[in-house]
Amino acid sequence: MATRYIDGAAGPLAGAVVSDLDEVPLPSPDVRNNKRPLEIVWRNVVLMALIHLGAIYGLFLLPSARAYSLLWVVFCSVVVTCGLTAGAHRLWSHRSYKARLPLRVFLAIANSMSFQGSVYEWCRDHRVHHKYCDTDADPYNAARGFFFAHVGWVFLRKHPDVKAKGKLLDMSDLMEDPVVRMQKKFYIPSAVLMCFVIPSLVPLLWDESLSNAYFICALLRLAVALHCTWSVNSFAHMWGTRPYDKHITPTENLVVSIFAGGEGWHNYHHAFPVDYSSSEFGWKVNPTTVFIDVMAWLGLAYDLKKASPGVVRARAARTGDRSFKEHVQ
Template sequence: CGVHRLWTHRAYKATPALRRLLMTLAIMSFQHNVYKWCRDHRVHHRYADTDADPQDIRRGFFFAHIGWLVCRKHPAVIRASRTIDMSDLDHDPLIQFDRRYHVPLAVVIWGAIPTLIPWYFWSENLWVALFVCVFYRHAFTLNVTWSLASVAHVFGNKPYDKHISGTDCPMEYVMMGESYHNYHHTYPWDYSQCEHGKFVAFNPGTLFIDFFAWLGWAYDLRKPSRENVKNRKLHTGQTIPRY
């Protein structure tokens, strides 16, 4: 909701309090600093399914899932990363603070606090707390995130744009509403990342943003018109019913 929908795609705006909360959650996930995560994802969207795509699914399922993190970057990816517009984040003090202190902050927020809470409050074994609350949680959330570049570019339907690799894959309960990937690559700036209403599709991320919009902490939520989406489906979508 923060790194992806707010800072990468600017799908809505947030008050300073919500931005600090989202930054804390981003650090807790420990998936690179927000600046780097956003840059890579903006490149992925702009150059999807080309050599400049850092998670290019054409290079294989394993590469798109995790291989792109351990392999040398394609020269086209490096060139694209230098040209992508990051001016909004370059001038964001909170983003730059995280960029400078991400690792020490993560040691505390990602590692120490989740380990010490069960150890202190209900006398959990320290090693069990570390492995379950930190290492297992981290491995699980990493693979869910990586699945957006692998699973959601291979399995599923393409009701909005049949010409791209992103799919609406049947994993919304695992991906917490991020699995409507064909829609997302068609309308990356939609704050809900889904055509269907929050009570029709499983989309906790949208519920989270809507809750804070109700509080007044999130505002200027962006979403295409129903007519726009309908016309796009008719012109470029697959004629396959939603799973």
């Protein structure tokens, strides 16, 4: 497996993928607390309310679920995690490695199962988040509080700065990928099929009740997955250490890494966003890295980028919070 050590993002995508020098400094308090009327997207409020009410009902149905159904939930959750972390995040948002067509097709399908927007939309918001972290141009701006960073951003219309700054980013690399274009074009039907229909129908093969299949395998699974992803935007921006850059809000959060497929090593990720592992720990509490390494062994992933140890140590010494030695054993 070939791993290419890098000092930061380079090449024509450096501005879009964001190097460790591209993070925008924290804005002054008057900018971070810019008051403007809140525009609630009631469609999203109602949709999320229905999903969570169904998930709560699914909790009560759990004792009656068949063992195969619970295994199916785990399998679907793993697929969704791959689609988000290995796909939309590390592959398409940051170009931290390259993937051959079969893997890209799988990751796009898995992303549809997440019900978190198309690959294109997800990547656009995430690139803006990195480029303008904790400013009004950040879609899930942690400076607006825990609730907004976690889920409030879903309920409200984007701040005008998000749209304005987003238009400045070069997204041409995504539209050059036919897999991304196809998934973007057919996202709604693919999301309904992969997130709701298939998870609800497959359990019927082992005589699971339709209500259990729908409320547990579809809605409960979806609600949990949403909160696991959202925890990276909230918990991993508020609680934890900052061994690589103490001047930004992202933190190293073990609990988030456990529930979000290894995405909780967030201070490292914002310092070195083009590192395919999003961590210097290798496989330690980072199943997404394991997945990418296995795909590389199979020949489906290649050109894995990794921040060089010397650059990591230098960055920690220069801007870290002095907890670096506590993280590296």
